[in-house]
Amino acid sequence: MVVVTDPDSIEFVIRKAMNNGGKGPNLDIVDQVSNDNHLPHSIATQEVEKWKKTRPLVNVLLHPSLINNLSPRISSIAQEWVMKIQELGRKQGDGSWVLPNMKSALNLYTMENIIALSLGKRFGLTTPKKQVPEDAQQYINDVEEMVARISSALLSSNTLYKYVKTPSYRKLEQATKSAMNYARRIRQGQMITPLETLDDGLQNLATVYTDLAKKNGLSEDDILAVDIGVVVSGVDTTSAMCMVVLYELAINPSLQEELYQELCTVMNVKSGPLPPIQPHQLKQLTTLKNFVKDAIRKSPSAALNMRKLFEDVEIQGYHIPKNTEIILNNFGVNRDEKYFENPLQVDPHRFDKETKVNEYSMLMFGLGERACPGKRVAMAEVYMLVANVVYEYHLQCDAKDYELKGPGLLVPQVNETNQIKFVSRESK
Numbered sequence: 519m520v521v522v523t524d525p526d527s528i529e530f531v532i533r534k535a536m537n538n539g540g541k542g543p544n545l546d547i548v549d550q551v552s553n554d555n556h557l558p559h560s561i562a563t564q565e566v567e568k569w570k571k572t573r574p575l576v577n578v579l580l581h582p583s584l585i586n587n588l589s590p591r592i593s594s595i596a597q598e599w600v601m602k603i604q605e606l607g608r609k610q611g612d613g614s615w616v617l618p619n620m621k622s623a624l625n626l627y628t629m630e631n632i633i634a635l636s637l638g639k640r641f642g643l644t645t646p647k648k649q650v651p652e653d654a655q656q657y658i659n660d661v662e663e664m665v666a667r668i669s670s671a672l673l674s675s676n677t678l679y680k681y682v683k684t685p686s687y688r689k690l691e692q693a694t695k696s697a698m699n700y701a702r703r704i705r706q707g708q709m710i711t712p713l714e715t716l717d718d719g720l721q722n723l724a725t726v727y728t729d730l731a732k733k734n735g736l737s738e739d740d741i742l743a744v745d746i747g748v749v750v751s752g753v754d755t756t757s758a759m760c761m762v763v764l765y766e767l768a769i770n771p772s773l774q775e776e777l778y779q780e781l782c783t784v785m786n787v788k789s790g791p792l793p794p795i796q797p798h799q800l801k802q803l804t805t806l807k808n809f810v811k812d813a814i815r816k817s818p819s820a821a822l823n824m825r826k827l828f829e830d831v832e833i834q835g836y837h838i839p840k841n842t843e844i845i846l847n848n849f850g851v852n853r854d855e856k857y858f859e860n861p862l863q864v865d866p867h868r869f870d871k872e873t874k875v876n877e878y879s880m881l882m883f884g885l886g887e888r889a890c891p892g893k894r895v896a897m898a899e900v901y902m903l904v905a906n907v908v909y910e911y912h913l914q915c916d917a918k919d920y921e922l923k924g925p926g927l928l929v930p931q932v933n934e935t936n937q938i939k940f941v942s943r944e945s946k
């Protein structure tokens with residue numbers, strides 16, 4: 519294994535990996551489950567020819583018009599989540615609220631968004647006082663199990679599952695089959711408990727895929743596998759990023775005020791509920807968006823990327839044999855003074871000054887042909903969450919900074935002294 523921590527070497531590796539589809543993380547377990555069970559391959563597949571057929575489906579997520587259309591919906595879901603903080607939280611003596619498990623609470627928000635996008639349905643995870651239907655809950659549990667198993671596979675080079683069906687392999691297999699069954703039932707309108715169908719005129723992804731899939735010779739089950747891949751990829755990653763950004767806000771009260779003022783001006787409101795943010799309004803929230811960009815630069819929840827090259831190469835004078843796992847150390851670059859002045863300081867105006875940021879020094883969504891197709895969706899979710907949170911609450915945190923913890927996705931380490939307190943603006 520080799521770790522590279524400078525933008526030039528990162529660029530070299532990403533460019534070399536173009537056209538080979540090679541990724542190199544330890545994701546073979548996902549292919550093993552598909553092959554053993556005659557299931558279609560996930561978008562995470564290492565089988566390059568299979569990946570090439572399905573990647574065009576997820577590329578639709580990158581279409582700017584999709585995000586424009588989705589913005590008001592994401593904004594409404596963010597507003598619901600903010601309204602649910604008191605239901606999910608614990609009231610403190612001073613009248614503020616804390617979320618005892620902030621990451622799980624944020625998963626409700628990101629899951630609800632992805633379900634709406636992929637299935638055109640609402641599970642009601644962010645709806646106040648709503649009980650989630652049992653079969654929908656099972657799907658959520660399956661997705662969470664898949665995320666947990668895939669994340670631990672990513673961090674390990676243990677391939678025992680190739681020879682013996684390990685408990686971890688069995689869990690991934692069971693969850694994958696169960697999620698496929700539920701997605702199939704939804705598609706065929708056969709859920710045990712009917713769900714609210716969104717009537718905002720947007721097509722769900724499964725429908726969009728159907729047309730594309732025909733061209734690529736993909737089956738109905740291939741579409742479901744891609745769809746589940748999108749859900750699995752988009753929940754924990756985005757909630758981790760939301761959590762980082764809320765912590766950054768909490769330790770920067772003056773920034774909260776700057777964002778609040780910008781929001782009130784752009785939306786032309788100061789009281790009453792925040793209307794759903796429209797795409798042209800989101801465009802004008804430049805300080806908010808630049809704040810988020812710099813917060814995730816300082817604390818990229820996906821700290822590392824991986825690639826495998828199928829030829830010998832030389833990097834910085836070192837000979838790297840083919841098939842070596844190459845770790846692209848995004849986190850290291852993002853916090854290096856050589857590339858970012860005062861790197862631990864989050865400054866929404868950094869990008870006004872440093873207009874020429876090298877794209878290979880900002881790798882939180884990866885780059886190249888296997889880069890994250892969900893990055894625009896994820897960013898829209900984070901922007902909308904921040905806007906709705908700062909509109910309703912002041913965030914307080916006794917600590918001056920936060921530590922990040924892994925393994926896998928990095929999230930702020932929460933302890934007794936640095937819990938975020940949500941203080942309602944109305945109570946001030």
Ligand code: HEM
Pocket residue numbers: 541561562573576579747748749751752753755756757759819820823824881882883884885886887888889890891892893895896897
């Ligand atoms: C903040 C949230 C997110 C982060 C930090 C993130 C990060 C990443 C990264 C680092 C990769 C690998 C890129 C590479 O190797 O070059 C990736 C792949 C992927 N992401 Fe995301 N992601 C996020 C949200 C999402 C969302 C919301 C979706 C779906 C709507 C999504 C769908 C995917 C898919 C399908 C892949 C696999 C692409 C492929 O292998 O061709 N991600 N993501």
